[in-house]
Structure formats: structure tokens, C-alpha cells
Amino acid sequence: MTYQEERLLFNQKTQCTVVYHDGKIKETDANVFQWKVGTSIYDAHPFFEILKSFIEVLEKEETTYNFPCIHLEDGKIEKICDITIKINTQEVVILLFDYSSKYHELNKIAQQKNESILKSKKLELKNEYLLEKEKFKNSFISNINHEIRTPLTGILGFIEVLEKTNLNFEQEELARIIKRQSLHLNALIEDMVDIAKIESGKIKIVEERFLFVNLVEGFKETYAKLAEDKGIQFETYIDHNIQEYLIGDRTRVFQILNNILNNAFKFTEEGKVSLSVTKNYQRTNKLSISFKIEDTGLGIQAENLENIFERFTRFNEDKQISGTGLGLAIVKDLVDLLSGEIKVTSKPEHGTTFDIKLPFKFEITKSSPEKKKKKYSLPESKKKFRVLLVEDEEATQFLIMKILITHGSFFVDVAINGEEAISYLERRNYDLVLMDLKLSKVDGYQATHMIRNNYGDKVISEVPIIGFTAKSTQIERDKCLKSGMDDFIAKPFEQEDLIYKIVKQIAKKAAS
Structure with missing residues (x-):
């Protein structure tokens, strides 16, 4: 495109109109709007009513005003223009610069930017909602996990006790059905917890x-x-x-x-x-x-x-x-x-x-025999070993008391919270404490910390403590051990596992 063509193209985008102080158009090139000489500029568009006030306050020989992005209409013609107005004592010069296409492009870009910001904000809000939803779901599953496992521990435990009694055929069959359905419920809880762990990225691969x-x-x-x-x-x-x-x-x-x-x-x-x-x-x-x-x-x-x-x-x-x-x-x-x-x-x-x-x-090394479960036995004693059970669920209290008393080697006292447990320990010597972690007033972790740190009497401060909880995770196990407990067992548990852990801790304490 030549310079003359470019200039001609630019001229088509500009319009110069000269107006008398009374508003009549003196001359115009009509490149943008088809205004006619002799007509009033005030009839062309209401915007130009502003000229009256400018003319009234004119003090200098010439004053210039600039107005960007003015939307003008004349019949079917619509334009977005930058307007420059020059006023002197004789006349008014109006310069129109047609930037309609540019303003439309800028408006489109601004609109896209606004839409992008809105989409980004929408995504941000959606992510916040999903995070809150995930947090609520995990909290819900965690609470349900604990609340269901506690009674389930009692059901499975008492079924195990019941199976060791003299039952007729019909009773044995009913016990098997209850046990099967309880194990199915336990499997459902395990699956729910696993799904929640996977979704939240809490499952770590251990090599x-x-x-x-x-x-x-x-x-x-x-x-x-x-x-x-x-x-x-x-x-x-x-x-x-x-x-x-x-x-x-x-x-x-x-x-x-x-x-x-x-x-x-x-x-x-x-x-x-x-x-x-x-x-x-x-x-x-x-x-x-x-x-x-x-x-x-x-x-x-x-x-x-x-x-x-x-x-x-x-x-x-x-x-x-x-x-x-x-x-x-x-x-x-x-x-x-x-x-x-x-x-x-x-x-x-x-x-x-x-x-x-x-x-x-794999590593190229000589194979070593698999580590077998070490056997422990209770130390010789003419008296029964005294166990303090710290548990607020009545069914679980009765189950554990039944298991330990049936074993024949234990006396059992029951405290319903950590505060009461400490009071018991101060009044009587115990060979072991079974500590539930989720307790009212003082929970299992706090009670263990107080037992380990607040007493100079080693009979109290070094008493073996086994924690039990519905959360059977490595994180929970580590948390128990770090709080000062000697071991932990997950609900629901097998009777043999409970007895094994109790005997192990009493035997280790006696050997130390």
C-alpha cells in the first residue's frame, strides 16, 4: 500500500467540522457522518449540547477539549470516536477520529480477559468447595470408622467368647451367621477407609x-x-x-x-x-x-x-x-x-x-530365615497380675474383662477416662494399663504423657501401657509409641493377639 493510499484510508477515518457559535455547521468533509452545511450540530447528536457551556465560559483566544471513546449515532450509523474540540472567539472546530474497530477489538480482549478471570475465580471457588467436601468426607469416614469399630469390637469379641461355650447345633449356626455378617461389615469399613486414603494421597508405598x-x-x-x-x-x-x-x-x-x-x-x-x-x-x-x-x-x-x-x-x-x-x-x-x-x-x-x-x-544376598514371632510367658507369681483397663464403652469393658478373667491370670480394674486412670494408678500398683485413645476429659495420649512425665515413682511412670484404637495405621502406631506407650492394638482384635501383647509387655517389664 502506497503512502497516498494509507493517507486516504486514514482520512476516511477522520472528519473535520467547523461550527458557528450558534451551532450551525459552517463546513464539514462528511467522511464519518453525513452532516450537512447549514444544519445545527445540536441536532446531530445530544453529546454536542456540551458546546454551549464551553462557549459561555470562553476566556482565552482558543481552548481545546479532548474526549476519548464517545459513542455517536446518526441514523443507522454507529461509531466510537475520539473527539477533539477547539473553540476560539469566531468558531468551533470539531475533529472526529473513528476508532470503532480498535475499540471493538479492545472490548473483545477486555471481555475475554474478564471471562478468563471469572473462569479462574469459578475454578478457584470450585477447588475450595472440593477441598472442603473432601475434608468433610474424610472427617466423616474417620468418625464413622471409630464409632462403628467400637461396637463391632464387642460383637466379634463376644462371638469369639460364645463359640468357646457349649452350644447346640442351632446356636452354633446363629453364631456363625452373626460372625460372618460382622466380618462383612468390618470389611466394608476397611474398604471405605482405604478408598479415602487413596483419594487423599495418604497411602504411601513402603519398600x-x-x-x-x-x-x-x-x-x-x-x-x-x-x-x-x-x-x-x-x-x-x-x-x-x-x-x-x-x-x-x-x-x-x-x-x-x-x-x-x-x-x-x-x-x-x-x-x-x-x-x-x-x-x-x-x-x-x-x-x-x-x-x-x-x-x-x-x-x-x-x-x-x-x-x-x-x-x-x-x-x-x-x-x-x-x-x-x-x-x-x-x-x-x-x-x-x-x-x-x-x-x-x-x-x-x-x-x-x-x-x-x-x-x-531384589538384592543379591544370602537368604536368612524368616523372623518368627517370639514366645513370651508370664513371670512366676503367686498372685494374679493386675491390669487397669481405661475404656468408656461398657460393651468393650465387659468384653476385655471377660477375656482376661477367663484367662485366669489377671485381676481387672476399670477407669472410664484418663483422669480417673491416673487416680487409680496413684492408689494401687498395676502390672499393665490398657488405654483407649479416644476418651472424654483426658484422652489416652494426654494420660500417657502425664503418667510418663509427672511422677518420680517408677512403679507409676514405667508401668507398661498398651493403647487400643479403631485406626489401624502405621501413623497411629507411631503416634502411640511417640506418646510413651509400649505397644498398641487395633479394634476389632483377636483374643489371642490381645493376650499375646499383654503377656509380652509384662514379661519384658519383669526382665528389665
Whole structure:
């Protein structure tokens, strides 16, 4: 484009109009608006009424006024202009600069920017809402976890006590049903807690050295009896080329395989379930292991396979088969956390196959025997050992008293909170304290801290303390030990575990 063309294009965007003091147009080039000579500028647009006040106050020979971004209309013509007005004693010069396209572009940019800010603010508010929602959900699950586990501990504990009494066949069957349903409820709570942990990123992968073959043999022992009861076969195979000791998260691997095996047995009424473990590949000190779990059960329809790992998904309508719809969702999340792979194939009425590949590490060292659970026995004494139970739930109080008194080696006193527990300790010597963590007034942590730090009498300050809680996490265990407790046990617990831990702490104290 030449200079003359550019100038012509610019001239089309400007208009110069000369007006007498009475408002009549003296001359105009009419490039922007088609104003006519002899007509009044006041009729062109109301904006120009402002000229009257400017003319009245004119004091100098010439005064200039600038007005940016003025919206002018004349019939069907609409323009956004910058206006310069020059007034002298003889006339008024009006200069219009048509910047409509530029202002429209700027307005579009400003609008986009505003929309972007609004979207950003909306996203920020949404994130705040989701965080609050997540916080509420985790708090809710945590509270429900504690509130359900406490009565569940009593139910399972008393069922265990009941099973050891003389029951007729009908009573035994009723006890089994109560126990089965209680264990199902406990599994549901575990699944809910696991999902919440995974979502909040609280599950940490722990790499530890463990005896791999024992993991597989453990499943063989656990499910052999179930297979016998159902009249089906359970086959296991482990590749002998896999190293004896591996490094990985044994707990999560167990959880993955146990969930899938549990499903396989649940949906298989005849035929067999098999677990096959083979080495996929090995490079330096890393290897990949394939786990294949096959069953001859009900199978899954092809259209449902793609949704099988979604939460609360169940494709079998048989109400006799219990399930939470969370197990496979947890499996998928854990496999992803371990950087593994999982695939599933199935044929209705013929069975289902899960293929899982998980990475492990190993170190080239001589194998060492697996560490066995050390045996402890109570020290010889003519008197029974006195235990202080600090617990505010009546059912749990009665359960633990029943377990310890039935054992025959213990007296039991009960305190309902930490404050009362300290009062008991000041009046009587105890061989051990069982301390619930969630108590009114003074909780278990505070009471333990006071016992350990506020007394010069070692009989009080060094009394063995076992904490028990509904939260069976490593974090909770560490918190118990850091507060000064000697051990902890999670609700619901097995009677044998409780007795073992009590005997262990009393024996260790006697030997110190």
C-alpha cells in the first residue's frame, strides 16, 4: 500500500467540522457522518449540547477539549470516536477520529480477559468447595470408622467368647451367621477407609525386604479350607526362578491378590480357582512378576468389563452373594500406585481371569530365615497380675474383662477416662494399663504423657501401657509409641493377639 493510499484510508477515518457559535455547521468533509452545511450540530447528536457551556465560559483566544471513546449515532450509523474540540472567539472546530474497530477489538480482549478471570475465580471457588467436601468426607469416614469399630469390637469379641461355650447345633449356626455378617461389615469399613486414603494421597508405598514364597503359601493355607467347604479345587503355582526374598510393598501386594481371590471364591460354585505366579522379566536388580488368578465361576458380560474397576459397581444380582462394590476399585488404585498393570478377561458361565504385572526389586544376598514371632510367658507369681483397663464403652469393658478373667491370670480394674486412670494408678500398683485413645476429659495420649512425665515413682511412670484404637495405621502406631506407650492394638482384635501383647509387655517389664 502506497503512502497516498494509507493517507486516504486514514482520512476516511477522520472528519473535520467547523461550527458557528450558534451551532450551525459552517463546513464539514462528511467522511464519518453525513452532516450537512447549514444544519445545527445540536441536532446531530445530544453529546454536542456540551458546546454551549464551553462557549459561555470562553476566556482565552482558543481552548481545546479532548474526549476519548464517545459513542455517536446518526441514523443507522454507529461509531466510537475520539473527539477533539477547539473553540476560539469566531468558531468551533470539531475533529472526529473513528476508532470503532480498535475499540471493538479492545472490548473483545477486555471481555475475554474478564471471562478468563471469572473462569479462574469459578475454578478457584470450585477447588475450595472440593477441598472442603473432601475434608468433610474424610472427617466423616474417620468418625464413622471409630464409632462403628467400637461396637463391632464387642460383637466379634463376644462371638469369639460364645463359640468357646457349649452350644447346640442351632446356636452354633446363629453364631456363625452373626460372625460372618460382622466380618462383612468390618470389611466394608476397611474398604471405605482405604478408598479415602487413596483419594487423599495418604497411602504411601513402603519398600521392604520380605520372604516372597511365604506370601503365596499364605494364600494356599488361607483358601484351602474355603475351597474344601465349597467343594471346589484351589491350585497354586509359583515359578521357582523367582528370588526367595524380594523388595516391595508386601502389604499392598497381599491386599491386591486377596481381594481378587476373595472375589474368585465368592462367584465360583463348582470347578476350581487357581493362582499362578511367574517371572515376567528381570533386568539387573529389578524384575516384573505376573500373577494370574483364574476361576470357573459366573463370569462377567462383555459390556460390563470396561466398568469393572469403577466404585460401587456390581454386575451380579444374586443377593446371596455379598459385596461392597469397592474391592476391585481399590485393587486398580493400588496396582496403579505400584506402577503395575492389570487386565481382566471373562466369559459368562465359564469364569474370569485376572492378569496382574507388578514390579519388584531384589538384592543379591544370602537368604536368612524368616523372623518368627517370639514366645513370651508370664513371670512366676503367686498372685494374679493386675491390669487397669481405661475404656468408656461398657460393651468393650465387659468384653476385655471377660477375656482376661477367663484367662485366669489377671485381676481387672476399670477407669472410664484418663483422669480417673491416673487416680487409680496413684492408689494401687498395676502390672499393665490398657488405654483407649479416644476418651472424654483426658484422652489416652494426654494420660500417657502425664503418667510418663509427672511422677518420680517408677512403679507409676514405667508401668507398661498398651493403647487400643479403631485406626489401624502405621501413623497411629507411631503416634502411640511417640506418646510413651509400649505397644498398641487395633479394634476389632483377636483374643489371642490381645493376650499375646499383654503377656509380652509384662514379661519384658519383669526382665528389665
